[in-house]
Amino acid sequence: MERRSADKRRKRKKKKRNGWWIGLLILILLAGGAYLLRKPLTALAFDWFISPTLESKLQQSYQPREGGNMPAPEPVVYQDKPFSVLLLGSDKRPYEKTRGRSDTIMFAAVRPKESRVLLISVPRDTYVQVIGRDADHDGADDYDKLTHAFAYGGEEMSINTVENFLDHDIDYYATINFQAIQDVVNAVGGVSLPIVEDMENKNPAHVKFKIEGGKPVYNGEEAMYYVRYREDSDFNRTKRQQIFLNALADKVLTINGITQIPELLDIMGQNFQTDMQPSFIVDLGKQVLTQSKPQISSFTIMGEGLKINGTYYDQADEEDLEYAQSLIENWMDPNTTSATLMLPDRQEIE
Structure with a gap:
């Protein structure tokens, strides 16, 4: 027993x-x-949680270019041809009735097949011919700061001016008002930024603020101040804008961040505009999520100070400008392969 x-x-x-x-x-x-199966599962999550609402949310941001010169993009599930986007960051304040100026100007060459993006940054004070602005009555020419193209003629004049400056066509534009940055960053839980030492605006003509260095995460207000800090150099300011975009992309390209995209579009609301059709963006977004993490390369066209009639400008370095043009030509060529893709010899995002 x-x-x-x-x-x-x-x-x-x-x-x-x-x-x-x-x-x-x-x-x-x-x-x-x-x-x-992490990529198929991510695609499934995209289809379940995002696609049903994303396209309708994007309708509020869809704003075709004035004149309707650009053909509507064909909704294609898989994008393999390079395309270009002019990224504009507006500094318009809530109380202002004008459109403001473009505080950030970046030419983005997007290669969806390889999940690669090239950002060519042009400092806002670069001395350029503003295309579409007539000379004034006293005979002055139409050269001015690049940032003023947006103030004079919005996205259309900015596109024409940058196309002339870089000698390359621009397919689409995307504009965001910096006032939306705070809420977007807060919604994703903040971003990591490489701020080693305290940053403080001391010039009485600038907005007064101080950002503490060495923090693991920075909130929306701190992130906005980080990209708009202007008391070192225009080149460093442009570099910070590139770093911020990379940090925000890292945060959004997570499962939690992905499911928040419709909410983020609501937050941005009228502060975000683009002429890329909603269906085009949805298909592209799904493709990005099912491929390797996008790699961002960047290059800034540097310049030297120039004073004309008491006004300071940045005179673009000719070698930098020619090199940026050759980078764009290489990245926008559909016959360029991964092996022949030119990488900037002066990388600015680690």
């Missing part, structure tokens, strides 16, 4: 051990399967 009881106990223990091992094996298989 005792022997039979002992046998039953051993069988129960063996069965319990087998159940434990089977459970562990199932967990390993599930975890391994989830890892192997």
Whole structure:
């Protein structure tokens, strides 16, 4: 009797051990399967949680260019041809009735097939020919700061001016008002920024603020001040804008960040405008999520100070300008391969 009881106990223990091992094996298989299928699962999450509302949310931001010169993009599930986007950051304040100026000007060459983006930054005070602005009555020419093209003629004049300056066509534009940055960054839980030492605006003509260095995460207000700090150089300011965009992209390209995209579009509201059709953006977004993490390369066209009639400008370095043009030509060529893709010789995002 005792022997039979002992046998039953051993069988129960063996069965319990087998159940434990089977459970562990199932967990390993599930975890391994989830890892192997992480891209399809991400695409599924995109279809379930984002696609149903994303396209309708984007309708509020869709603003075709004036004149309707650009053909509507064809909704294609998989994008393989390079395209360009002019990224504009407006400094318009809530109380201002004018459109403000473009505080950030970046030419983005996007290669969706390789998940690569090239950002060519042009400092806002660069001395350029503003295309579409007539000379005034006293005979002055139409050269001015690049930032003023947006103030004079919005996205259309900015596009024409940058196309002339970089000698390359621009397919689309995207404009965001800096006032939306605070809420967007706060909505994703802040961003990591490489601020080693305190940053403080001391010039009485500038907005007064101080950002503490060495923090692991920075909130929306601090992030906005980071990209708008202007008491070192225009070049460093442009570099900070590139770093911020990279940090924000890192935060959004997570599962939690992805599911927040419709909410972020609500937050941006009328502060974000683009002429890329909603269906085009949705298809592109899904493609990005199912490929490798986008790699961002960047280059800033540097310049030297120039004073004309008491006004300071940046005179673009000719070698930098020619090099930026060659980078764009290479990245926008659909025949360029990963092996022949030119990488900036002066990288500004680590």
